[in-house]
Amino acid sequence: MEQRNLYGILAEFDNPKELIDISKEVVELGYDKFDTYSPFPIHGIDKAMKLKKSKLGWIVLGHGILGFCGALAMMYFMSVIDYPLNIGGKPFFNVPAWVPVTFELTILLSAFGTVFGMFFLNGLPRFNHPLFNIERFKNSTDDKFFICIEASDSKFHTDIVLDLFKNAGASYIEEVYE
Numbered sequence: 001m002e003q004r005n006l007y008g009i010l011a012e013f014d015n016p017k018e019l020i021d022i023s024k025e026v027v028e029l030g031y032d033k034f035d036t037y038s039p040f041p042i043h044g045i046d047k048a049m050k051l052k053k054s055k056l057g058w059i060v061l062g063h064g065i066l067g068f069c070g071a072l073a074m075m076y077f078m079s080v081i082d083y084p085l086n087i088g089g090k091p092f093f094n095v096p097a098w099v100p101v102t103f104e105l106t107i108l109l110s111a112f113g114t115v116f117g118m119f120f121l122n123g124l125p126r127f128n129h130p131l132f133n134i135e136r137f138k139n140s141t142d143d144k145f146f147i148c149i150e151a152s153d154s155k156f157h158t159d160i161v162l163d164l165f166k167n168a169g170a171s172y173i174e175e176v177y178e
Contacts, residue, residue, distance in 0.1 A: 004177040007130040008034075008150040009161045010137065011170035016042045019145040022168045023048040026149065029164070033153035037131075037140040056117050063113025064106050071105035072098065130178045148176065 013019050019036055026034055027050050036045055079085075080092040119125070131137050131148060140146050149161050158175070165173045 006151040006158070007176040007178045008148045008152075008156075009158065009165065010131065010134060010146055010148045010174050010176050011165035011168070012136060012139070012172035013145045013147070013169070014171055016045075016145055018169060019147060020045055020048045022147055022165070022170075025164070025168065026147065030155050031149055031153050033150040033156075035148055037137070037146040037148070039141050039143060039145075042145075054121070056114065056121060059117035059121075060110050060113045063117075064110040067106040067109030068102060070109070071102040074105075075101060130176050134174060134176060136172060136174070 011022070013022065016038060019038060019042065023034075023036055023045060027048070034049075036042075036049065038045070075098045076093065079094070084092050086092075131146075136144070137146065147165075149156060151158075162173060
């Protein structure tokens, strides 16, 4: 017989208020490895889950600065050191002419930082997730709201989590296996 590992316990709720309430309760009880799923963004869910500010802004800023400095360094090297051309007596260090290239490289590297930063921060690519094996989880993109507490949480005990979800009024509860 195949040994299956418990991934966590999934609970379904009928409205966003219930999801926010259970999220607050889960945080108060000290769980830190859980996530919520809903068909649309819920105002206040990140506050209820006590999520930290995203690091993505700093990643984008760093890539933008890298693009800006890289563009200036590249053009300075090409125009002043590597291949200086005296065209009409214009200076080698001609900053106004470099504005378009500097702008474009700043935006380009910022965009790359955004895309790859999101991939990194979200743990992507992930080709399969244990929740995708749950038939009712498909409703998370339609009209239901879910919370899943992972079994890898240090405070996780199956019976306690099941009781927590039952007492919170979950309309459906299921153990999720990997």
